[in-house]
Amino acid sequence: MRSICFLFYTCLLGASICTADDIDFDTDVVPVLSKAGCNAASCHGSSAGQADFRLSLFGGDPGFDYRSIVNELEGRRVNYVMPERSLFLTKPTGQVDHGGGELIDSDSAAAEVIAQWIAAGAQRKRLRHLDRLIVTPTAFAATSLPAELQIEVTAVFSDGLRRDVTKTAVYVSQDDSAITIDEAGAAIVKLAGQHAVTVRFGDQVTSILVTSPIGSVIPTLPKSARVSWIDDEINAKLLSLRLAPGEQCGDPEFVRRVSLDLAGRLPSLALMERLASGSAPINRPELIDDLLSSDELTDYWTHRLATQLRLQKPGTDSLAANAFYGWLHEQVADDVGWNSIADSLVLSQGDSHQPGAATVHRYFATAREEAEYMSEVLMGVRLRCANCHNHPLDRWTQDDYHGLAAVFVGLDRGQVVRFTGRGEITHPRTGEPAVAKIPGQPSIPTDVDPRKTFADWLISPGNNPYFAKAMAGRIWEALMGRGLVSPVDDIRATNPPSHPELLDRLSHYFSENDYKLRPLIRLICTSAAYNRASRAIGGDKVDDRFYSHALTKQLSAEVLADAISDVTGVADEYDGVRRAINVVDRTVSAAKLEFLGQCLPGEQCSDAKGIDRGIASHLQLMNGGLINDKIRDSNGRLQSLIDQEVSTDEIINTFYLVALGRSPTKNELAGWLDRIGSTADEQERTARLEDFLWALLNCHEFSTNN
């Protein structure tokens, strides 16, 4: 009787497995455990296990699970003679006392899979492994709320078998208040906007983006809303969300924005005066090209890349930091491709006092730290979670982590960096030396320098899905104010980009153009999306991620300090360097800039960090020397204008132009004249002008790029 039941239920499960012999532990039994939640972090998948029974988190390690189930507890979890009396079956079905309660119905197909597997001898046959998942739909746009959505999942296995696993896959809504989803993949969309659902089966994870309209009317797109394919992607999303794109910004706004973004500095007063005088409109593409070929751009993007690469001096060795910075400056000046820069970073060796990338290997004491660093700064992937257990929500395994560490283990990290090939990394699970390997790839043969294999894989567009995306994403964030993936260095299947196709196309464009920074910067800066006004339109609908208007960017500490110098006409001094962005060792400038949200050496920062200035920053700007000394410097801009007996309204106008890139409105000017111009006392007038300038340098409009 029992065997008839087996046959009946397994045939329900999938047409292709109708005999007990076909039950595969890895692809049939483990998914049952995942679905029932047995291997979740809150149960036996916890790093500590539960009640002395431990499974790998989300079934990431079927071999481990097999040993736990079959070999541990002296084999008492499986009863070959009477399969239905196995603890492995009676516990989850609640037939004996189970702390987790009844998770699997004893009459269910899931229970039958377990029983049948045990009856067939509880073997781990490794008949097949999961090749890929086909999830439909891949994206979903609701037109009204609440909306219903049925997700369907097909697993494709290595032996060609395809099976509908909709009922065995595990669904997680990234935000329960936006989307709820049941065990069978039926979702209800409840909140407007864009939200993600993660689908997990076996060792694979994929995400579905679900959108529903934020606005009430479908907007019409003006012609100005499209310049390039970037806008096609952005606008399609805006339409599906019913968000109207904002109008294009005016020339003064654009000039200030693009100067700050590309050259890290305010546009010149002469240029702003010319714009304000209303003579010929600016040619935006020409201005972009001028900036792209400027030394200022090279300086600024060297600073940006050095920060991204977390440049720090090894110990007190300034020479090594300077050599690295000089090398990086050359790469940016020559528009060397990011792939070539990355290749040099990984493979560099030799004297770190000679210009070159070798200093990078001296940031870290250990190979593990270097492996983490390389994966984060070059691939936007955080491997660290895989240090002690398989990364629960992504594809990285402990083998990947320790294998990548083994790539960097043979380095002598002295002033002269050498590859010796000696040393080893211990794999904590096996206790054996880890074998050098590339994440998600087979092991590297032992007779080659593994760094070369890693570098080749890293920058190969066909093999590495992360490298181009990570950098293209960072450039996008720098210019647009928010990463398509956020945070920008956390690329993983469970953290989908807001605009997946756009990110793919940007990455493709980046690699097609030899990974050069300038073509991609030009492309983004000429898009309609970049050229929008910063003022949001469309009522009270909040859009902080769909680019319907330009997002406000906080000036970095260095750019702000340099802007203060430029407005006041008084340069800074950092051990002989006059501009903060040209400082190699940021510990030197930290005394002045730390409170302005400066990214300190070694820290991982992004443009999204430090959105708002805190109390310490306000105190410093109010009471510190950074602004106060410059405001009243006798050689500064304000004192010179006063000495030249320039009128109050002209002084005000000049400072508005140089600091904010615009003239004051009539009302503003009248307000200032009322406050400042009402005294005949020269000393009092100077004090009031100083206070005006102080306020100007502290206001939101000045300290942001709009």
Added chain:
Amino acid sequence: MNSQPTTKWQHATDHNTVCRRDFLHVGGLTALGLGLGSYCNRVNAAVASAPAKSCILIWLDGGPSHLETLDPKPHATKEIRGPFQAISTSVPGIEISELMPHTAAAMQHTAIIRSMTSPLGEHNFGTHYLLTGYKPTPALNYPAIGSVVSHLNRRPGEIPSHVAVPDLRVGGGRFVAAGYLPPSVAPFEVGGDPASPNFRVRDLDPFPGIVDERLERRRSYLQMLNGVQEAAQINPPKDAAFEQAYRLMTSQSAKQAFDLSAESDDTHRRYGGKSIGQCCLLARRLVEAGVPFVTVNNRGWDTHNDLVTRLKEGYTGAKIPVGLVPSLDVAYAALITDLSERRLLDDTLVVVMGEFGRTPKLNTQSGRDHWPRVFSVMMAGGGVPGGQVIGSSDEMGESPNSRPVTPADLAATIYRLLGIDPATTLYTNDGRPVQVSASGIVLNELVG
């Protein structure tokens, strides 16, 4: 998601300023339609019984080794036991590392949780989990416990309600303490090194020559400029940080709380000469002045190599050990006894923690790597019954052996000890309700 100010939270904030201290006890009562006046009156009785008025969180950034601090394994093999022994404490049956004799002597005040467990072994992620009680998710940035306390507790006083000594640069960067709450609940980071002889919290006094009248004028000029921009925006930045800075610098009494030089040489010595000691001393001054939440940030606990030098000696061949653990030991014990002598300990919750523990087996460089599966946390004051150990790890210090406690449970417990109902609802910038602590279960052993 980074919070941008919106009407929604401003709405919530406006409510809170009416009787913020009380608001936190009622959680979702507004949803039931109770008028402000009625619940303000109603919960005043509850306020009186709220045990802790302040919290000092000593954050050991980088992940302190549980095996070399609060959970030694003296009977394990050498590669697990490590270089140090265990010592007994003032409470019979409780042993801690020999590097912590002063803490051992104050064990009657202290509760240790030895069964903390988390799946997150990366600095950023682990830091977010421990400091907020929520695992990080791309969908929402959660606020630090201190920012939630500040948000719920803040009265428009002269002194900031959330202070970090010397800063809150934690987890290797990128931790946004305010999370989805308004940016004004980010901590005031005093900066500098309180252990340096000339330490002063900088920029508290006006620039030479800037008299009060000019300060006030600058403030009004700034309001005029920001007002123009705000009028043009849907979500104008509400510059509470500037106002907090202004209130602080114009208040003599608030500024005095930050003046570490007002302490006697003896007191300075008592806390130890290292940064963590002087930070704890400053934290005590701030708590005395009524600051509800102070984070002391102590960096350098990411000890992948050379435990003897880094954890014990401080530098090679040191005669008197000044490494991370002895410095913590002196600072913590001094803080607890000082608070106790000043009768502040019952009102002040002290928590010592980092983002995870370290691997049970020494690595090849005599260090230990990241290990979140089990680690330890210690707490004192604020009504916490001292002299107890909660939970245990297995004989290798590898996994919890009993009573696993998650960072969410810990956060819920801290909130409860501070008189905050973990079920209290907060709102994100787009109006979503989020609980102060959604999944955490309060540890009854600690709330007494």
